[in-house]
Amino acid sequence: MNFEQLFTQGNKLICSLQGLNVAYLGISMGIFEALHRSGGSLSLESLQEKTGVDPEYLKRFCLAAYAFGFIERKDSLYFLSSLGSLFVEEQTKSKTLPLVFQSVFYPLITTQISKFSKAGGHIHAFPPFEDPEVFPYMWTMMEYKFSSLFQQEILPRLSFIEEIERQGGIVVDVGCGNGWLLRRLLSQFEKLRGIGIDSNQEGIAQAQAASSSFKERVQFVAADFFEYPLPQEVSLFTFSRVLHHLWSERSKLVQKLKSYLKPHLRVLVWEPIWPADIEQLREENMKSVAFQNLHENVEGNFLLEEKEIKTFLEECGLTVQQFMLENGIDSIFVGSKD
Ligand SMILES: C[S@@+](CC[C@H](N)C(=O)[O-])C[C@H]1O[C@@H](n2cnc3c(N)ncnc32)[C@H](O)[C@@H]1O
Structure with a gap:
């Protein structure tokens, strides 16, 4: 150019x-x-x-x-x-709202990077900026940006959920944000039960407000995943763009998941993948991955390579299946205990 x-x-x-x-x-x-x-x-x-x-x-x-x-x-x-x-109609909002919110989030995130770049350091908070007017929209943005991918490309490949529903199992969505993923699952599977946990009060308040139609089938709790005691009937853990947030406590996470290990347990991990070869970052769709990895440092996180996620799930005692989403950025890993 x-x-x-x-x-x-x-x-x-x-x-x-x-x-x-x-x-x-x-x-x-x-x-x-x-x-x-x-x-x-x-x-x-x-x-x-x-x-x-x-x-x-x-x-x-x-x-x-x-x-x-x-x-x-x-x-x-x-x-x-x-x-x-286009910004208010249901059919188009899933495409337009993420654009609008990201146009405001990225400058805020950029100023945080600039601020922290001088002396180093991190803030262990999500989202990584403090403006109370703006940050409640972060979870809405994630819902609109990712729920159609979940519905179209991921859910059709999770046939094991029917069995979990039949057995009266529980899905735990770790770092659930506003609970959109659990709401999608519970709408599709009418008897499925779920627990959503997030350490952020605002995300949980939004999740609770949006879940009244599921009544006693769902519970959203504001807590640290490592501290919150869960029932033993957990049959599926979902980590949607959350694993890299917990990576600094990787061994604690392995221990925690191992304590729920039982036949047919599933762990679903959804992550943007850091490429093994940095030349791939020059590809058009990978630029956003490089930017995300840059701003994740504000929270003390980094994006994970495919093999790191696989090894992690294997260490939990699970057999791993993986598929890539059409965007060429995100990968889904399903760990199963047979
Ligand atoms: C990138 S967001 C993903 C939100 C949601 N899963 C989604 O896909 O829209 C990461 C979430 O993990 C939560 N989180 C990070 N560490 C956590 C912990 N130790 N326990 C519970 N939630 C945590 C954050 O508060 C944040 O809402």
Whole structure:
């Protein structure tokens, strides 16, 4: 790439980033939702009444959203454009929301990297930035980004769950975040029971709020996985993008999982894979893996190689099967005790 190309591409990227930031505000200030729900057009006054946003910020937001084509304006009334609707309609949200949230998370994460890079050190907290306005969206982002992959590419390959359901077994989702994975499983298998554990209170509060339809079949607890006593009927542990968070306590984790070892126990690990050969990082889809590995250092984590995950599961006394997702980044490992 020469200077002209870099400059042109950089300017286009900045403009797209600004657009995504405006869309983020449309979501976080509740403006897109209010316009969507109204089903028609709203004046600034009624939009202000519905959202509680300060009038000056609201007026300027509407002008910016108009500039980026997210809302239309006619006779001083505002309504969502077809582009703006992509951020509120169920069919498109799984693609658009991760983009919007990531446009805000990555600069925050980048400033954390910069801050910690001077003297080293880590914060053992997830997400690795502190802004209370922004971080609750982290779990929503993960749900939208990963649940369709789970539904389409992973769930069809987990035929053993039917048996777990029949036997009255329990699934434990370790580091469950907002509980989306467990909610997907329990919707598919009507008698399955589950426990979701996460050390983050906000994630668990969201999980509890979203799981009322499962009543007594699910429990979400805010606890450290290593401290929380689980029932012996656990038949499946799921670690969705969590193993690298627990890797510094690898041997403790092996011991903990071994204490639940019994015939037919399954352990599912879902991780983005660190390549064995760093030249692979130059491939287009792998750039995000390199960026993730960079910011994982803020939390004191790093991404794992395929063979490290396999060896870990084998040390737990499990036989391992593995498959790669179509994105060429994520791998699924299923350890089984037969
Ligand atoms: C990358 S997020 C993954 C969230 C969720 N599994 C998903 O796929 O959306 C990692 C999660 O692990 C949780 N976590 C990290 N260490 C933990 C521990 N020792 N016990 C319980 N949860 C933990 C974090 O709070 C965070 O929510």
